[in-house]
Amino acid sequence: MPTRAFFSRKPPAFALGSWLLLALLVAPAAQADEYTDVNRLISSKQFPQALASADKYLAAKPRDPQMRFLKGVIQTETAKTGEAIATFTQITADYPELPEPYNNLAVLYASQSQFDKARETLEMAVRLNPRYATAHENLGDIYARLASQSYSRAQQLNAGNAGLSPKLALISQLLAPAAKAATPAKAP
Known part of the structure; x- marks a missing residue:
């Protein structure tokens, strides 16, 4: 939850x-x-x-x-x-100093595969609160998603590159639990 x-x-x-x-x-x-x-x-x-x-x-x-x-x-x-x-x-427009709405917004963007928007939004959340662990974790998940997209595209462009398959496999393992765990913030 x-x-x-x-x-x-x-x-x-x-x-x-x-x-x-x-x-x-x-x-x-x-x-x-x-x-x-x-x-x-x-x-x-x-x-x-x-x-x-x-x-x-x-x-x-x-x-x-x-x-x-x-x-x-x-x-x-x-x-x-x-x-x-x-x-x-x-x-975020009315209270730009609050990091939690940025985090939740990023989770929603990620759920729509808008990973660049999610990354930008999470980067704002961690700029506002560098100790916001949930936003850092979610940002790591977004970076992994972006890496997966880049490796997949590289493999499409150069199927003979043997170094890409292990990277894709590793990222897939990493993302399997992360797909279920994107964490929005909650209010008390």
């Missing part, structure tokens, strides 16, 4: 009247509950309910990146690839 690592929200750091302070303390808890509820619905594969909850939340807070991210995960899980690509692309 894909991971959903994302970011946490920080509550405001200023002092207000007691009633406003109470509202500020309750609001993040309510948000956390809504994120938790949507995540729970995703985990239990109740995608229509998860999407309805995400859409309801986003109707009130349309720019919330974390819930938009969850909506993209739901779209991915329900094979609405075009919609998921649009969602993650918009998040």
